[in-house]
Amino acid sequence: MFFHIVLERNMQLHPRYFGRNLRDNLVSKLMKDVEGTCSGRHGFVVAITGIENIGKGLIRDGTGFVTFPVKYQCVVFRPFKGEILEAVVTMVNKMGFFAEAGPVQIFVSNHLIPDDMEFQSGDMPNYTTSDGSVKIQKDSEVRLKIIGTRVDATEIFCIGTIKDDFLGVINDPATA
Amino acid sequence: MSLVTDSPVHSSSSDDFAAFLDAELDSKSSDSSPNEEGAKGEFDSDSSDSSTNEEAENDSDTENQRIKRSRVEKLENIEDPKRSTSNGSLEQNLGASSSKDACIHPGSFGDMCILCGQKLNEETGVTFGYIHKGLRLGNDEIMRLRNTDVKNLLCHKKLYLVLDLDHTLLNSTQLMHMTLEEEYLKSQIDSLQDVSNGSLFMLDFMHMMTKLRPFVRTFLKEASQMFEMYIYTMGDRAYALEMAKLLDPRREYFNARVISRDDGTQRNQKGLDIVLGQESAVLILDDTETAWTKHKDNLILMERYHFFASSCHQFGFNCKSLSELKSDESDSDGALASVLKVLRKIHHMFFDELVDNLDGRDVRQVLKTVRKDVLKGCKIVFSRVFPTQFQAENHHLWKMAEQLGATCSRELDPSVTHVVSQEAGTEKSRWALKNKKFLVHPRWIEAANYLWQRQPEENFCVNQPKNQ
Numbered sequence: 001m002f003f004h005i006v007l008e009r010n011m012q013l014h015p016r017y018f019g020r021n022l023r024d025n026l027v028s029k030l031m032k033d034v035e036g037t038c039s040g041r042h043g044f045v046v047a048i049t050g051i052e053n054i055g056k057g058l059i060r061d062g063t064g065f066v067t068f069p070v071k072y073q074c075v076v077f078r079p080f081k082g083e084i085l086e087a088v089v090t091m092v093n094k095m096g097f098f099a100e101a102g103p104v105q106i107f108v109s110n111h112l113i114p115d116d117m118e119f120q121s122g123d124m125p126n127y128t129t130s131d132g133s134v135k136i137q138k139d140s141e142v143r144l145k146i147i148g149t150r151v152d153a154t155e156i157f158c159i160g161t162i163k164d165d166f167l168g169v170i171n172d173p174a175t176a
Numbered sequence: 177m178s179l180v181t182d183s184p185v186h187s188s189s190s191d192d193f194a195a196f197l198d199a200e201l202d203s204k205s206s207d208s209s210p211n212e213e214g215a216k217g218e219f220d221s222d223s224s225d226s227s228t229n230e231e232a233e234n235d236s237d238t239e240n241q242r243i244k245r246s247r248v249e250k251l252e253n254i255e256d257p258k259r260s261t262s263n264g265s266l267e268q269n270l271g272a273s274s275s276k277d278a279c280i281h282p283g284s285f286g287d288m289c290i291l292c293g294q295k296l297n298e299e300t301g302v303t304f305g306y307i308h309k310g311l312r313l314g315n316d317e318i319m320r321l322r323n324t325d326v327k328n329l330l331c332h333k334k335l336y337l338v339l340d341l342d343h344t345l346l347n348s349t350q351l352m353h354m355t356l357e358e359e360y361l362k363s364q365i366d367s368l369q370d371v372s373n374g375s376l377f378m379l380d381f382m383h384m385m386t387k388l389r390p391f392v393r394t395f396l397k398e399a400s401q402m403f404e405m406y407i408y409t410m411g412d413r414a415y416a417l418e419m420a421k422l423l424d425p426r427r428e429y430f431n432a433r434v435i436s437r438d439d440g441t442q443r444n445q446k447g448l449d450i451v452l453g454q455e456s457a458v459l460i461l462d463d464t465e466t467a468w469t470k471h472k473d474n475l476i477l478m479e480r481y482h483f484f485a486s487s488c489h490q491f492g493f494n495c496k497s498l499s500e501l502k503s504d505e506s507d508s509d510g511a512l513a514s515v516l517k518v519l520r521k522i523h524h525m526f527f528d529e530l531v532d533n534l535d536g537r538d539v540r541q542v543l544k545t546v547r548k549d550v551l552k553g554c555k556i557v558f559s560r561v562f563p564t565q566f567q568a569e570n571h572h573l574w575k576m577a578e579q580l581g582a583t584c585s586r587e588l589d590p591s592v593t594h595v596v597s598q599e600a601g602t603e604k605s606r607w608a609l610k611n612k613k614f615l616v617h618p619r620w621i622e623a624a625n626y627l628w629q630r631q632p633e634e635n636f637c638v639n640q641p642k643n644q
Contacts, residue, residue: 091308094324095304095307095321096290109282109290111290112290118328119324121325121328121332121404146293147292150295157310
């Protein structure tokens with residue numbers, strides 16, 4: 001799920017960036033530092049949408065670096081147990097398949113794939129129904145339900161299932 | 177309000193983030209609290225309490241409302257059996273009791289059960305880091321996967337093949353270990369842009385030069401028709417993946433089945449425990465017998481491929497390397513070509529000649545049978561090969577000859593076909609010459625062992641002693 005929240009960060013800036021463009025420099029450095037990272041508490045920072053407020057800079061003794069407390073609005077993404085997500089399949093094997101929803105890695109074990117879907121090996125491994133109408137392979141888009149999440153300081157792992165109503169393939173790359 | 181009740185945040189239970197968010201959304205929708213509060217809280221783990229307290233001070237009505245609403249939701253959840261994981265403690269107990277009995281936690285991904293999503297504390301089972309980071313499977317699950325997989329594979333007329341990298345499929349050297357005579361190679365390297373045709377590559381970022389064994393492309397292509405292939409190397413993960421890229425640029429052969437030293441369960445040993453294939457259907461191609469102590473019956477030993485000088489020195493050969501001689505193994509008649517023939521034969525025997533049902537077949541038996549054909553009908557006598565005090569039956573050449581289907585004997589008699597000797601001057605050697613029997617060097621047996629074919633005896637003549 002996405003959230004629009006306000007976060008704060010202390011930015012250290014080298015004196016060479018001081019001047020007319022100080023604010024711009026600060027913002028671009030903030031984007032570079034923060035966007036795409038993951039924190040266990042908030043999830044992944046997808047994008048910075050605005051700056052709330054930049055506090056007073058504090059000069060570090062000895063180095064000349066200045067620390068600015070910056071409050072910024074950003075969009076974060078964090079999966080939750082029970083959430084329905086759409087994800088792209090990245091790897092299919094006999095144990096199940098791995099999928100990605102943005103930066104989140106989701107594993108769907110073959111216990112949690114409907115029983116009528118069987119694993120087919122080959123150079124393009126996939127799970128297929130007996131009549132061949134539905135196929136899950138690499139790059140397929142699936143709708144799945146998160147049944148477990150574990151949030152580390154830098155990573156988020158998820159367990160998903162497609163063994164439920166209205167879950168499964170939503171777009172097949174082979175037929176698209 | 178309605179947003180909150182419908183939102184899945186609620187069903188994610190115990191999560192402090194969710195709890196906080198709930199409180200936060202609540203306060204915003206009801207009394208439009210200033211933004212700073214949101215910033216101050218910042219989803220702190222204890223902020224759900226602190227912010228509710230703040231709210232209580234702000235507006236006690238909101239707080240009451242919130243509690244009321246969550247009570248209502250608890251009731252709703254109980255009525256809905258599908259939402260096994262949710263908010264209220266009562267509901268959670270219900271869900272847990274039903275799933276705990278059922279779930280045996282067959283494996284874990286990022287320390288969560290792959291079946292029920294529960295967090296698991298103790299680490300059990302075998303790590304399958306080569307498939308995906310954080311994936312572990314229990315023994316029962318491995319058994320289950322192997323059983324279903326092997327049936328599937330046999331239906332497709334395929335077996336498993338585990339391939340070693342160094343000295344089997346290719347040869348690598350550190351750039352700094354290259355000799356002066358090898359410098360010319362640097363002008364002959366193939367482009368890394370189009371890997372599929374080249375065979376000599378310089379990997380600058382790994383400070384390495386790699387030479388693929390001649391015939392390897394054809395070998396992989398043909399073998400992939402008969403086998404599901406794994407790479408299993410004693411090199412580290414980064415190296416293994418780089419080599420897989422060279423061997424399989426289109427990723428059609430190995431997929432994610434690249435196992436490296438980092439994934440093994442035992443130091444300096446390779447094991448089939450992390451290969452998801454039934455042992456009775458696995459063949460191994462490796463140049464180091466000692467790495468596979470537990471799975472010798474599955475192993476097809478390869479003649480080592482030494483292209484670079486450093487690799488020769490490493491194994492104690494003082495001769496010129498192939499690179500220094502500016503030559504290479506034969507493309508159509510080298511070790512890989514001959515082993516491919518053996519693989520074809522085994523595959524054919526396994527699927528087309530055995531009569532018992534598919535499940536009961538064992539590729540190890542087939543391997544033995546094929547090996548026994550190599551020197552069939554030969555009766556061998558050894559002369560001055562073993563040390564005098566040595567128990568002849570225990571010598572590796574004796575064993576090797578027997579595995580290859582030859583009969584070994586200590587005494588000379590008319591049925592003997594070959595005398596194996598280091599020198600021509602011994603009594604038995606002279607007997608062989610007189611009776612027109614083959615007199616061959618011990619290397620004849622070793623060559624037959626590597627090439628899976630009885631070699632022409634005239635290529636393995638025994639040198640006449642110098643004093644004659």
